[in-house]
Amino acid sequence: MVPAGLERFYGQQLGWGSCEAYATSDTDRKLYTDKSTRLDCARLVVPLDYAKPEGKTITLGLLRRKATDAGRRIGSLLVNPGGPGASGMEAAASLASAVANNDLGKQFDLVGFDPRGIGASEPAVRCLTDQERDAQRIDDIEDSSPSGVAKDEERLKDYANKCAQRTSTEMLANVGTRDVVKDLDVMRSALGDKKLTYLGFSYGTFIGSVYAEQFPANVRAMILDGAVDPSQNSVDASVAQAAGFQKAFDQFAAWCAKRQDCALGSDPSKAVQAYRDLVLPLIKNPVDTGDGRKLSYGDATTATIQALYTEDLWEMLNSGLVQLKRQIGLTLMTMADLYDGRGQDGKYTNVQDAFTAIQCVDNPRQTDQAALLEATRRSTAAAPFLDNGQPVPSEAPGDACTYWPVPNTSQPHLPKADGLPRTLVVSTTNDPATPYQAGVNLAKALGGFLLTYQSTQHTAFLQGNDCIDQVGVQYLVGLQLPSADPRCSP
The missing domain is CATH 3.40.50.1820 (Alpha/Beta hydrolase fold, catalytic domain)
Incomplete structure (x- = not known):
């Protein structure tokens, strides 16, 4: 019919x-x-x-x-x-x-x-230019102080506004x-x-x-x-996913520990700390990739998450972490680019913009401060390898969906x-x-x-x-x- x-x-x-x-x-x-x-x-x-x-x-x-x-x-x-x-x-x-x-x-x-708004479909969801996305990746906000939270909030609001301007609210409402x-x-x-x-x-x-x-x-x-x-609501789903990635990280650490060249050492129980010792310095001191770019903390964790999707990338992840010990970020940046949809020509697909746009209309926005802070605590506890070392802030900026210009169209x-x-x-x-x-x-x-x-x-x-x-x-x-x-x- x-x-x-x-x-x-x-x-x-x-x-x-x-x-x-x-x-x-x-x-x-x-x-x-x-x-x-x-x-x-x-x-x-x-x-x-x-x-x-x-x-x-x-x-x-x-x-x-x-x-x-x-x-x-x-x-x-x-x-x-x-x-x-x-x-x-x-x-x-x-x-x-x-x-x-x-x-x-x-x-x-x-x-x-x-699907609508994605890839070859027209019009495509677009929020950031290629240059803006590169700049956002290196301007990594890992600061839970009031000024850091305020800066993050402004960035999220700016992102939502650019999505509305460059895609149209009518398209965002129906994506x-x-x-x-x-x-x-x-x-x-x-x-x-x-x-x-x-x-x-x-x-x-x-x-x-x-x-x-x-x-x-x-x-x-x-x-x-x-x-x-x-x-599942978006908070519970993200916490469950954090626990899933921690489980995969532990599996990777056990695999890696059997290798002579394991970047995280031979004791899997110490792998989380070894990993954090490697990546946390990137918050203040990104490292060169060899092609004029710098690997940020966010890029390193993105690369790790990309590798944890499949055992086929564990070898590459270990190689990237070994490189990082020598202050080289090329391999990890390559994996982060794969996740973010950045081609060798510096152009991005719209995968990340579309991801955000669809998530924001598929789920009710979360604006309750207590719930946001609790979500931060639960996610950090579920995935300690992703703990950025910052204390839980007194206020949470939320995410881009908190400031999204159109209402959600679905409920869990x-x-x-x-x-x-x-x-x-x-x-x-x-x-x-x-x-x-x-x-x-x-x-x-x-x-x-x-x-x-x-x-x-x-x-x-x-x-x-x-x-x-x-x-x-x-x-x-x-x-x-x-x-x-x-x-x-x-």
Whole structure:
């Protein structure tokens, strides 16, 4: 059923063509022009404000790798990698080789989309220029004194004002998940699919759960990997995430301690202090990177967090910390740039601006001083490796959302999706970014199956584990699920 007033959007024809003009980063340019993957791209037109479908429109970028067995084609598999702020087009292009030789690649068009305001979608959320973001990273405010808090508050207010000026309050008001899932249903229709087959990672699981609640009858199958708990408020979610990253840091420290060259020493119980001894001096004395830039404390902790998402980056993190001992910041800066979306040309994607904009309309703003201060204490206690050594301030500046120019459009709650087909939630036991329990909670709320992966990383499907991939592919292709919740290990 097409919602009233949206007929022209649901019935639109997509004009597929070259992907080259859709690239917004160095990575995109390489992926989108790789002739071996045979990708094509298109733009989908949707209302800026679904309450005013006759008003302004915006466009979303789509990327497709067509099914190779047209005779057995099932439909489209839509994918979102999370963030919020990450590019689904880039994610689909990156996954093209992972599905090339299995039934997903043979029987589904793999379709990635950049949600509204993100990546190739237009208009894009923009708050800071490239130069302003570079300056903000080096002007690192780690000062809990009244003057430090006041400076931080002014920076946050300035950031929110620039977002409103450079993006428009109308766009900011309609950039949240409430509207993304409506876009997703338009997309499903424009792709010719009667029902949605969806793969969401991290924040992409939140898109999936909200879609399931709004359009349960339109779902064919969903894999939600690295689940966000939709019932948690932003404070509880950040504290749970802090604890998750501390757990991953402890795992990294234990791995590192067995190495001859471990930057944190041979005793994992002393790793937190060893790490803080390395990075805290950066607050007052950033170090050279060798390319004219300086590594700040914020950059070093960002690099560490980036590395804790996957064991594949632990070697690089240790190398960066070894370099830091010699007052060289190049490797850590490279990892921080990866997290922040900065290319080698000095240009940033809008991943961080979009992340903030979406978070601020997806969650109620927190302005209560007591609650803000308690959140600071809880987060510091949950992740001592991120303790910047500053006392808890007498007043807290909050975050950019505290001063956001538009109200939130969603509230945390457990989804109710009556009539939803069985979904598959994948949750990793030592996931640093989306803790395991969030997946347990989401699977229960949706009445779905829970696939437990016993490892330390963020998300797992289509990343080389045969056990996980077999369960996931069988489910997406044949709607086959095990008789009981499965478990997999590396």
